[in-house]
Amino acid sequence: MTTKPLIAALGLIATLGAAQAAAAQSSTFLPPSDTALDAVKDLVGRLDLEQYKATIKGLTQFGDRRQGTDRNRQAVDWIEAQLKSYGCQDIGRIKYEYQPAPPRTTTAAGAPAGGRPGGAGGGANRGQAQGGGRIRGNRTRTGVNTDSLAQPDTALRRLNSQPTTPGPREEVYCTKVGATHPQEMYIIGGHMDGHGWGEAANDDGSGTALVMELARVFSMPDVQTDRSIRFALWNNEETGLNGARAYVEQRAKLQGIESPKGSKKYPEPKWLGMIQHDMMMFDHGMPRADGTMSPEQRPEADVNIEFQSNSKMAEGSQKLAWIFLGANEKYATDYPAQVGPHMTNTDSAPFQDLIPSLSLRENERGREIGAGWDPQWHQPTDRYSTYSDKDFRLGLNAAQTTLGALGHLVGATVKK
Numbered sequence: 001m002t003t004k005p006l007i008a009a010l011g012l013i014a015t016l017g018a019a020q021a022a023a024a025q026s027s028t029f030l031p032p033s034d035t036a037l038d039a040v041k042d043l044v045g046r047l048d049l050e051q052y053k054a055t056i057k058g059l060t061q062f063g064d065r066r067q068g069t070d071r072n073r074q075a076v077d078w079i080e081a082q083l084k085s086y087g088c089q090d091i092g093r094i095k096y097e098y099q100p101a102p103p104r105t106t107t108a109a110g111a112p113a114g115g116r117p118g119g120a121g122g123g124a125n126r127g128q129a130q131g132g133g134r135i136r137g138n139r140t141r142t143g144v145n146t147d148s149l150a151q152p153d154t155a156l157r158r159l160n161s162q163p164t165t166p167g168p169r170e171e172v173y174c175t176k177v178g179a180t181h182p183q184e185m186y187i188i189g190g191h192m193d194g195h196g197w198g199e200a201a202n203d204d205g206s207g208t209a210l211v212m213e214l215a216r217v218f219s220m221p222d223v224q225t226d227r228s229i230r231f232a233l234w235n236n237e238e239t240g241l242n243g244a245r246a247y248v249e250q251r252a253k254l255q256g257i258e259s260p261k262g263s264k265k266y267p268e269p270k271w272l273g274m275i276q277h278d279m280m281m282f283d284h285g286m287p288r289a290d291g292t293m294s295p296e297q298r299p300e301a302d303v304n305i306e307f308q309s310n311s312k313m314a315e316g317s318q319k320l321a322w323i324f325l326g327a328n329e330k331y332a333t334d335y336p337a338q339v340g341p342h343m344t345n346t347d348s349a350p351f352q353d354l355i356p357s358l359s360l361r362e363n364e365r366g367r368e369i370g371a372g373w374d375p376q377w378h379q380p381t382d383r384y385s386t387y388s389d390k391d392f393r394l395g396l397n398a399a400q401t402t403l404g405a406l407g408h409l410v411g412a413t414v415k416k
């Protein structure tokens with residue numbers, strides 16, 4: 001995986017400008033810069049582990065934030081209040097109706113087989129991962145906990161007790177408005193809903209907090225960008241990406257329209273790319289043969305940048321992925337990144353045939369998380385107190401990666 005992607009990346013960067021094209025010959029896929037004058041480095045430096053943890057902690061006060069409950073609605077209100085306090089502009093809500101499909105009698109489509117620690121062998125179709133690729137090695141059972149009594153903490157059990165009801169839903173976004181190209185934007189997303197009777201701290205408090213932290217940094221009064229950025233906190237991801245789908249259905253046709261005419265205001269700037277963040281913290285490796293996990297973040301933990309090779313926008317998405325890899329090499333303080341072609345099961349899917357789309361995660365969704373690499377996934381144990389600083393730091397490194405890439409893509413500068 002050296003020549004082809006490099007050539008592809010060169011192609012994209014050439015379209016971004018001659019100076020950057022020359023720079024692409026360096027291994028970072030990003031223009032070289034005088035470190036002292038690198039505004040993006042300045043912005044990345046404004047991310048902070050304790051601040052990131054505090055934002056995750058804030059989200060966990062609403063329990064698992066399951067869609068269709070008061071605790072979910074309160075979390076949307078809280079996120080909006082935070083975005084406002086950061087000074088993030090053009091705050092809005094997407095409103096849609098969620099009516100679940102009638103319950104199925106068979107296993108949910110695509111549910112990983114699981115349940116066979118130590119056994120990756122079997123028939124021809126065994127080990128096929130969702131989104132593509134193959135599951136290798138040990139795997140453990142995965143699924144969604146639906147049993148309240150599996151949550152031993154009675155206070156948290158009470159907090160999560162209101163059942164979901166069908167009906168109207170809302171999700172919130174805000175915008176960094178570009179100074180010279182306000183009519184174009186990147187969309188940065190995470191999903192704020194969760195389930196499983198825990199606190200949805202990792203899935204997806206970690207991605208939601210990442211998006212909020214980027215909104216905070218880009219909204220600082222001395223930060224200017226050429227292009228716009230929309231920070232979207234999707235709802236109903238866990239029920240089938242319904243919040244992100246509603247956004248695409250309602251807003252795709254509004255792209256690039258100036259309204260009111262002559263105002264230089266663009267309620268829906270043209271979409272340049274969509275980057276989703278979903279489960280950012282836990283990379284303890286493959287389950288052991290006996291089904292147990294390493295209690296520590298593995299030293300070789302990484303950020304997994306995925307695009308979907310079977311999507312219509314695979315070419316552009318792949319090029320965007322290499323920009324993110326380069327940003328990781330340049331700006332992330334602790335953990336490296338890897339690029340993979342099997343993005344699946346997250347809110348970037350509704351965008352993947354329309355615009356370049358990526359997801360960032362702690363592990364590959366199909367072959368790793370799908371094989372049980374995250375034992376907290378949709379479980380009562382997905383709580384703030386489960387994670388150590390090594391886990392939180394992986395999420396912070398993903399934030400550094402996205403902020404670094406985005407800073408270049410939108411032309412961020414800092415007013416002196």
Ligand SMILES: [Zn+2]
Nearest residue numbers: 203204278279
């Ligand atoms: Zn998730």
